[in-house]
Amino acid sequence: MIIGIIGCGKQAPKHIKGFRASGIEEIRVCDLDQERADMLANALGVTAVADVQTLLSSGVDAVSICTPTPTHEKLIRQCITANVHWMCEKPLCEDVATAEALLAETNAANLVGAVGWVYRHVPALKQGKMLVEEQQTEDAALGDITSAIFRIGGRGSAMAWKHYSAQGGGAIQEMMVHMIDLAQWYFGPPEEVKLLERELRRPTRTIQGETLEVDAEDWVLASLKFKGGVSVLIQADLTTPAFTQYIELHGENGSFVGSIQPEHASFIFLNEARSQWPAGRTALEVQPHNLYHSQMSAFVNDIQKSTRETADTLKDSVEVMRTVKKLN
Numbered sequence: 621m622i623i624g625i626i627g628c629g630k631q632a633p634k635h636i637k638g639f640r641a642s643g644i645e646e647i648r649v650c651d652l653d654q655e656r657a658d659m660l661a662n663a664l665g666v667t668a669v670a671d672v673q674t675l676l677s678s679g680v681d682a683v684s685i686c687t688p689t690p691t692h693e694k695l696i697r698q699c700i701t702a703n704v705h706w707m708c709e710k711p712l713c714e715d716v717a718t719a720e721a722l723l724a725e726t727n728a729a730n731l732v733g734a735v736g737w738v739y740r741h742v743p744a745l746k747q748g749k750m751l752v753e754e755q756q757t758e759d760a761a762l763g764d765i766t767s768a769i770f771r772i773g774g775r776g777s778a779m780a781w782k783h784y785s786a787q788g789g790g791a792i793q794e795m796m797v798h799m800i801d802l803a804q805w806y807f808g809p810p811e812e813v814k815l816l817e818r819e820l821r822r823p824t825r826t827i828q829g830e831t832l833e834v835d836a837e838d839w840v841l842a843s844l845k846f847k848g849g850v851s852v853l854i855q856a857d858l859t860t861p862a863f864t865q866y867i868e869l870h871g872e873n874g875s876f877v878g879s880i881q882p883e884h885a886s887f888i889f890l891n892e893a894r895s896q897w898p899a900g901r902t903a904l905e906v907q908p909h910n911l912y913h914s915q916m917s918a919f920v921n922d923i924q925k926s927t928r929e930t931a932d933t934l935k936d937s938v939e940v941m942r943t944v945k946k947l948n
């Protein structure tokens with residue numbers, strides 16, 4: 621199987637390593653900036669080609685799109701026309717109608733299309749999902765979950781586009797969508813969406829040595845209410861110097877805290893023993909885990925073995941766009 625990578629910036633090396641760990645030996649890359657493609661090719665021993673069309677007609681079976689968000693729609697359509705399976709970095713696109721059309725066109729072409737919701741591959745956050753699903757049983761560890769907090773904050777990027785609204789930047793598209801997808805993966809589509817705060821706290825930023833006046837929001841707070849009354853508060857930003865991500869789930873019998881960061885404590889605390897968990901605090905042992913290996917091997921398996929592990933990442937992206945629309 622031959623994989624192509626479009627866009628040779630921050631995400632591309634993670635995708636290449638994930639594909640390599642999934643047994644893919646032949647990888648071709650391209651970028652609008654040929655120098656970037658050549659540098660990545662030299663650093664990771666892959667092949668650089670001239671442009672997207674050359675890549676798509678070079679015999680690749682599937683492509684991974686690692687470019688800024690406003691470019692995703694056109695690149696996905698080029699993959700569909702070339703009859704090439706595709707995976708795209710998050711968020712899928714910028715509006716609901718485009719998300720619905722890309723889902724329909726991919727299915728009509730009988731191709732695998734997947735979106736890189738990498739937080740779904742985090743072991744501690746998968747544990748959170750199991751605790752939510754367990755709610756259907758009488759012995760549910762946390763009992764009825766009533767509230768949750770999902771947080772993601774980072775310092776912002778070295779790339780200017782991530783701080784301009786018209787270029788697909790901002791804390792909603794860059795950060796919050798990860799937590800929206802996670803909350804909806806746990807609880808389904810929200811019944812109510814409220815934007816509580818949306819601010820630009822650092823309008824002047826120095827990016828790659830240049831001082832710029834940026835315009836995209838860098839601090840957001842939203843409240844999502846789900847069926848059964850679960851209320852999730854989501855905070856996301858591009859102003860936190862030390863990257864911080866965690867979620868809290870709180871039920872009538874206990875709490876769960878989980879994170880993508882292995883150095884962050886992930887634990888379950890129960891008032892009374894339930895399910896397989898004792899009363900009190902149980903630390904979750906989280907082994908180091910290559911998230912991009914899980915993500916890419918699910919995609920590769922869907923293509924090679926006709927499994928459907930990544931199908932929901934595309935379908936659910938339509939719901940993410942519906943929620944984002946309500947925040948705008």
Ligand SMILES: NC(=O)c1ccc[n+]([C@@H]2O[C@H](COP(=O)([O-])OP(=O)(O)OC[C@H]3O[C@@H](n4cnc5c(N)ncnc54)[C@H](O)[C@@H]3O)[C@@H](O)[C@H]2O)c1
Nearest residue numbers: 627628629630631651652653686687688689691709710779
């Ligand atoms: N999953 C995650 O945790 C995560 C983290 C960061 C970024 N992302 C997402 O990944 C995507 C890429 O982000 P990044 O940080 O790698 O960006 P980046 O700016 O570091 O790299 C993007 C690259 O794409 C190239 N490019 C732009 N338009 C192109 C086109 N039409 N054809 C070919 N190449 C093109 C640029 O020249 C650049 O080298 C975005 O959608 C972003 O939201 C996801």
